[in-house]
Structures are given as structure tokens and as C-alpha cells.
Amino acid sequence: MKNFIPDNISNYDNVYDVLKERGFIEQVTDEDAVRKLLSEEKIKFYIGFDPTADCLHVGHFMQVIIMMYMQKFGHTPVVVLGGGTGMVGDPSGRTDMRKLMDVETIDENCRQFKKLFDRFLDFDEEWKYEGNNGVFEPGHENKEPEPGKAISVNNGAWLRPLNYIEFVRTVGTHFNVNQMLRAEAFKQRMARDNGLSFFEFNYMLMQSYDFMVMARDFGVKMEFGGNDQWSNIIGGVDLTRKMCNKDVYGMTFSLLTNSEGKKMGKTAKGALWLSADRTSPYDFYQYWRNVGDADVEKCLRMLTFLPMDEVKRLAALEGSEINHAKEVLAYEVTKLVHGEEEAKKAQEGARSAFGGGADSANIPSQAFDASDFGGEGKGLVSLVKELGLASSNGDARRTIEQGGLSVNGAKVTDPRTNITMDDFRDGEILIQKGKKKFVKVTVK
Numbered sequence: 001m002k003n004f005i006p007d008n009i010s011n012y013d014n015v016y017d018v019l020k021e022r023g024f025i026e027q028v029t030d031e032d033a034v035r036k037l038l039s040e041e042k043i044k045f046y047i048g049f050d051p052t053a054d055c056l057h058v059g060h061f062m063q064v065i066i067m068m069y070m071q072k073f074g075h076t077p078v079v080v081l082g083g084g085t086g087m088v089g090d091p092s093g094r095t096d097m098r099k100l101m102d103v104e105t106i107d108e109n110c111r112q113f114k115k116l117f118d119r120f121l122d123f124d125e126e127w128k129y130e131g132n133n134g135v136f137e138p139g140h141e142n143k144e145p146e147p148g149k150a151i152s153v154n155n156g157a158w159l160r161p162l163n164y165i166e167f168v169r170t171v172g173t174h175f176n177v178n179q180m181l182r183a184e185a186f187k188q189r190m191a192r193d194n195g196l197s198f199f200e201f202n203y204m205l206m207q208s209y210d211f212m213v214m215a216r217d218f219g220v221k222m223e224f225g226g227n228d229q230w231s232n233i234i235g236g237v238d239l240t241r242k243m244c245n246k247d248v249y250g251m252t253f254s255l256l257t258n259s260e261g262k263k264m265g266k267t268a269k270g271a272l273w274l275s276a277d278r279t280s281p282y283d284f285y286q287y288w289r290n291v292g293d294a295d296v297e298k299c300l301r302m303l304t305f306l307p308m309d310e311v312k313r314l315a316a317l318e319g320s321e322i323n324h325a326k327e328v329l330a331y332e333v334t335k336l337v338h339g340e341e342e343a344k345k346a347q348e349g350a351r352s353a354f355g356g357g358a359d360s361a362n363i364p365s366q367a368f369d370a371s372d373f374g375g376e377g378k379g380l381v382s383l384v385k386e387l388g389l390a391s392s393n394g395d396a397r398r399t400i401e402q403g404g405l406s407v408n409g410a411k412v413t414d415p416r417t418n419i420t421m422d423d424f425r426d427g428e429i430l431i432q433k434g435k436k437k438f439v440k441v442t443v444k
Contacts, residue, residue: 004120004305005068005069005305006305007385009307010307015038015069016034017035018069022301022302022308022369023298024062024253025150026227026253027227027252028252029233029237029251033249037074037221037249038073042147044145044219045075045078045149045220045221046079046214046220046223046224047077047079047087047156048222049080049081050082050083051109052086052101052109053111054109055274055275056117056273057273058256058264058273059226059265059272061224061225061274062256062287062303063253064120065303067150068120071150076145077146078152078153078214078220079114079150079223080154081152081154081155082156083110083154083155083156084154084158084161084206084210085159085203085207085210086101086109086204087106087160106156106194117152121150122150123150123151124146127145127149129141129153130142131156132217138216138217139158139213139217140217146313150339153214157209161209164291165207171205175235175239180201183204183231205216206236207235209236211236211240212239212240213240215244215248216244216246220248221248221322222249223251224238224252226253229252230250231248233251233252236250237249237250253262256303258294259292264291266294276338280364281337282364284334284337284338284346285334285347286350287330288334288349289330290326291326293322296314296322296326297314297315300329300331303333304328304329304333305332306328311438314328314329327342330346330350331346363438364438365439366440367444369443373419373423376418377418377419377420377422378418378419379416380396380400380405380407380417380418380419381393381400381415383419384396384400384431384433387431387439388439393434396415397415400413400417401415404433404434405431405432405433407419407423408429421443424443427442427443429441
């Protein structure tokens with residue numbers, strides 16, 4: 001049994017109160033009914049994940065943490081992999097249409113998603129959805145999930161076989177276009193020059209149909225999602241009531257934003273991924289170590305499983321002491337995603353880079369052939385770009401001219417500088433950009 005969440009996480013025994021205490025909950029379709037439901041029953045609930053890449057990023061991680069809390073308190077997470085909805089793409093929160101993917105890419109991304117979920121949730125791998133002979137006939141599960149175990153299902157099982165005319169006759173007749181157009185996701189897109197395609201307009205019907213199928217076929221009672229999913233969730237609640245005469249509920253959660261309202265988890269290199277192959281544990285650690293002072297309390301609350309008393313104590317630190325809270329935050333989140341050993345390495349590497357001692361072996365490094373630095377050497381501008389410390393040669397040149405780059409602790413301001421073997425100490429040099437980015441260059 002995966003046991004990330006300590007028993008002393010909260011004084012509350014209803015997971016609804018725990019989630020509220022941590023500041024997750026934004027909107028609920030019926031707060032009193034949901035709180036009562038989660039207190040009196042152990043329910044199946046679902047969160048959908050469209051496979052837009054082959055890896056989860058930190059934006060998904062908020063939803064994973066919600067599922068971990070629910071599982072801790074005895075409820076059954078249903079991870080819905082979007083093998084069907086991913087073929088259209090959710091317009092919520094988008095300024096343009098998502099890039100279309102072929103079926104093979106979608107299916108492979110779903111497989112990779114499942115591997116990542118396995119790191120955080122305990123699954124009943126013997127459970128499966130056995131389909132619904134002829135789309136609109138009820139389907140069924142092969143068995144009840146083991147208590148305390150999560151289950152996973154791909155919505156391609158019921159969306160891909162759909163006949164479009166059947167679908168719009170049976171499902172589309174329950175939707176009012178005037179109401180749909182009032183959805184925030186649609187309004188934002190329609191205000192832009194490229195507008196909203198009819199293709200994407202179907203997405204709300206598909207996600208609503210997901211909820212109805214699962215409520216009908218294996219008793220799912222709630223859908224969770226980010227706050228941008230509210231309209232889609234409401235659509236599913238209404239459709240389930242109309243088609244199945246069942247009461248189901250929805251709840252949305254805060255998106256992970258900083259004090260300025262901007263989404264967190266974006267870096268110069270792109271998204272902050274949960275796979276070490278895409279974002280190294282060191283870079284992952286450094287991201288959280290460098291969050292703004294105003295964001296420390298929120299991140300500790302939502303991304304760690306520290307008790308609230310400890311969260312409040314750390315968040316109350318001021319001046320230079322707030323850096324200790326950031327270290328705790330970075331360590332705890334990195335430990336959760338990459339394991340304790342990698343978190344320790346990342347912390348030691350960061351302390352070494354910032355002059356606090358420890359082992360410099362844990363600073364990210366990149367190896368080059370010694371011949372690259374022979375003769376007149378290698379231009380510093382091109383080296384900085386190759387190391388990923390600049391997006392282009394022009395960006396690297398400006399960084400150097402503005403005094404933002406150091407080599408072995410010495411600031412370099414001439415972009416014509418070349419790095420030769422004479423600059424290496426014991427076969428390595430340390431390149432630093434600004435105060436927070438370090439890369440060790442080695443030769444082989």
C-alpha cells in the first residue's frame with residue numbers, strides 16, 4: 001500500500017473538510033449534500049486526463065494529490081484516460097485549437113500516463129469495464145473494486161464506437177446551445193479572431209456523456225476537476241439526471257497559480273514535467289526552491305503532506321528565514337515525485353551551487369569531447385545556448401553583456417570569450433546564469 005499521506009495530516013475525519021482546510025475546493029454543485037455523501041459513504045469519483053503528451057506535468061499533479069487524499073480516506077479514485085476525448089481536445093483554458101493526434105499517439109500517451117499514476121495510487125489491476133453492447137445499452141464492471149484501491153478506465157471504450165447521428169439524437173437533444181455558449185471556456189474562445197470550431201464545441205457533450213456512462217454502468221457519484229472544468233461537469237450532472245434519473249455531484253479545485261494569478265509550473269524550457277527524463281530532479285527541486293515569497297504558503301498547503309500547523313509555521317517565517325521554508329517545500333515536493341534519494345541529491349546539489357557546501361556531484365552536468373575546447377576553444381555564446389541556459393545565440397549574448405553569466409565564479413561580460421581547456425579545473429567548469437541556474441561542464 002502506497003502511504004504518502006501521514007495519519008496526522010488533519011484533525012478532520014471527513015475528506016471534504018480536509019480538502020477545504022488545505023484550500024483546494026472552489027465550487028461544489030451542492031455543498032451540503034456532497035459533505036454528507038463523503039462522510040457517510042465510500043464513493044467512486046472520477047477525474048479525466050486527456051493524453052495531450054506522453055507525460056504528466058505539475059498541472060496534473062494537483063489532481064493526482066486530490067485523488068491521493070480521497071484514497072487515503074477510503075474512497076475509490078477512477079482515473080479516466082481520455083482515449084476518446086483526446087481525439088477532440090478540451091477547449092477550456094485554450095486560446096487556440098489543440099493539435100490533433102493520431103490514434104496510435106493517443107493510445108501510447110495513455111499507456112505512459114498510467115505508468116505515472118501507478119507511482120502515486122494503488123490500483124486494482126483486475127478490475128475492468130466490460131463495455132456496453134451497442135453504445136446506448138448499459139455496460140458493466142467485471143467486479144467491485146477492492147476497498148481502498150483505485151481503478152482506471154479509458155473513455156475510448158464508449159466514445160470511439162459512437163455513431164454520430166445516434167449520439168446527437170440521444171445526447172445532443174438534452175443540451176441547450178444558448179446555455180452552452182454562456183460557458184466561460186466558450187465565451188473566451190469566441191471573443192478571439194480564430195473563434196471556436198464546431199469540432200471543439202462537441203467536447204462538452206462528450207465529457208458529459210462520460211459521467212453519465214460511468215454513473216449508469218458502475219456507480220460513479222462525483223466528478224472532480226480544475227476550476228476551468230465547471231461547465232463540463234455541470235453538463236454531466238444534468239445529463240445523468242435526465243438520462244438515468246440519478247443524482248450525481250461535481251466539485252472543482254483551485255488551479256495552481258502564483259500570487260499574480262499566473263499558472264505555475266512553466267519554465268524557460270517549457271512545462272515542469274513529473275518524469276525525470278523530461279525535467280531532472282535537480283531542475284524540479286530548483287523550481288520550487290525559487291518560488292516567490294508570497295507563494296510559499298499556498299504551495300506548502302497544496303503540494304506537500306505536512307500538517308497544517310507546520311505549514312503555518314513555515315509560511316510565517318520572514319526575511320532570509322523564508323528560504324528555509326522554500327527548501328522544505330522543494331524537498332517535500334521533489335521527494336513525493338522523484339523519491340527521497342533524488343530529493344536529497346537535488347538538495348545537496350543546490351546547496352553546493354549556492355555555496356552551502358555538500359556534494360557538487362549533484363549539480364546538473366553535461367559532458368563534451370575535450371577536442372571541443374582545444375586550440376582557440378569553444379565560443380561562450382554557443383556553449384551557453386547548447387547548455388540550455390539561453391534560447392538563442394542572441395539571448396546568450398545579451399545575458400553575457402548584461403553581466404548575468406559567471407564561469408567558475410567569475411563574471412564574464414565579453415560575448416567574444418572562448419572557453420579553452422585552460423579554464424577547466426580537474427576536468428570541469430561551472431557555468432552560472434543569474435543567481436539560480438548552474439550547469440557543470442565536463443570533458444571526456
